[in-house]
Amino acid sequence: MRLKVESPKGQQTIVVGPGREPRLTDILRREHLPLNIRCGQRGLCDGCIVELVQGKLVRLQTGQAVNVPAGGEPVRLRGCEYAVAMDSDLVIRIPPRSLLAHKAQVVSEFKTRVPRAHDPIWQTVPLPVNKRRAVRHAEGLTAGATGHATLEYRDDHWLVTGLREAAPRHAYGAAVDIGTTTVAVMLTSLDDGRIVARAADFNKQMHLGDDVATRIGLCATDKANIAQLQDAIVKQTLAPLIAECLHKAGAQPADLVCLSVAANTTMLHLFAGVDPSGMGVYPFVPAFLEHRAITLPAFGRASVHLLPSAASYIGADITAGVFASGLAYDDGPSLLVDVGTNGEIVLKAGNQMLGCATAAGPAFEGAGLTNGIRAGDGAIQKIHFDQNARPIVDIIGGGPPIGVCGSAYVDFLAEGRRAGLLTSTGRFEIDGLNGSLRLGVGLGGKDVLISETDTAHLLQSKAAIGAGIETLLARAGLKPAEIKKVYMAGGFGMHLNIANAIDCGLLPGFVPGQVEVVGNTSLAGAYLAMLDCGALDEIARVAQRITIIELNLDPAFEERYIDNLALT
Secondary structure (H helix, E strand, C coil), rough: CEEEEEEECCCEECCCCCCCCCCHHHHHHHHCCCEECCCCCCCCCCEEEEEECCCEEEECCCEEEEEEECCCEEEEEHHHHHECCCCCCEEEEHHHHHHHCCCCCCCCCCCCCCCCEEEECCCCCCCCEEEEEEEEECCCCCCCCCCEEEEEEEEEEEEEEEEECCCCCEEEEEEEEEECEEEEEEECCCCCCEEEEEEEEEEEEHHCCCCCHHHHHHHCCCCCHHHHHHHHHHHHHHHHHHHHHHHHHCCHHHEEEEEEEEEEEHHHHHCCCCCCHHCCCCCCCCCCCCCEECCCHHCCCEEEEEEEEECCEEEEHHHHHHHCCCCCCCCCCCEEEEEECEEEEEEECEEEEEEEEEEECCHCCCCCCCCCCCCCCEEEEEEEECCCCCCEECCCCCCCCEEEEEHHHHHHHHHHHCCCCCCCCCCCCCCCCCEEEEEEEHHHHHHEEEEHHHHHHHHHHHHHHHHHHHHHHHHHHHCCCHCCCCEEEEEEHHHCCCCHHHHCCCCCCCHHHHEEEEHHHHHHHHHHHHHHHHHHHHHHHHHHHHEEEEEHCCHHHHHHHHHHHHCC
């Protein structure tokens, strides 16, 4: 049968033969038209909505056929719930917000507040080896050997991993931040620390599941999914990004000698091909937390360094951020807040560091919302209301909107309450809205909306972050006014109106002067660890110093969460 697809990438016809997987999402993924399968194809979100224009689809669970009535309007369906019918051709339309392939906005900018030495984790030195802690020797190394030795740092010693006649002309390392949603890479000269190329993309694991819990569940139910998820991040995502960086720099694959990788604990497990299932059930035990150096065929002989994590849900992205932001050395008291699918928060008060992860959910990344999308071209990124409570929007890249991203949803909560549009419980105050606010007309003439149901999801997400912050402050006996600095980390913070984040309760009780946006501190930590082996040691010490607060065991957390559901 023939499947004609209309999408923002144009029109194309796919021939589907017998014996192939009939699920619509799988067919489209093979043809490089991946849909937003946010819930792991469980039919729990509307990320993969398609419009059936002509022909019929068959519901997977019931076998019921869905047809477009003659002369009728297209039928909107979740692509993950339907299969193609092999006995008839069909035509579908993919709305822009459902297509995963639009360009992501990935933050690779950051601020660092710590000095570094230049002592890379991979280097060559003239023989005889003069590193005092190079205690393990490569086979064939003798006292009279000449030339150069390759040294790699392993926590408390240098390992001699090879011999060569001369030092290499070029040696590059890749600093990598693997997020649940996006991946950022910086190719760096190990000679001088110069950044020579950058690249970023969506994490292709999203095709299998949109969040950490879904991916852990996939591994728990079928161990074959571990290798599939590893391939998605290593071969389908990171290897092409590194190849892109090498091409930009005019370098060869053999010039890449090491990678420094920061990520949450689950992403590190999947990247290394290690089963993360233990983190999916109480007591949430990971297979490893410490720094690991491995090799992967996709990167040749390059050593791959996985930075150390603190706990199952306080990963290397956070320990790297605590170090790179300078939080670990602040007089304080100070906070690091990283808002994502899991909101991670670290408080430093005196010599004490407390950390927690709160299940904020993916609402601020657009998942599960009527027109929610991740930041990218066509996304509404800012919302303001005029004196008549009419929305004024700013769209990334200009042109018609295709959806609303997280920073605009924060604006909506704060500005909507301020303009009298929203009640304290998130209900629409103004009559005539019929449960949704129209922000404009998108591609295809469809309205871009925010509904009261969307508002409820957003309030739940911001309440989780706010209650997490308040719980850590309560444990340390502190009030928001006593915090000297709030470091807002991650890509979400880069586009945020901080005053609105405070007013809507995402950062409860603070004032804008306390908040500093520091960008992708996970990538910053990976960069520093690659160029200074002492930084790698420091990140390991940070991981050991953080005391983990389990919010579900705190008797006051639920009450704080309920209080934070309100808009003040």
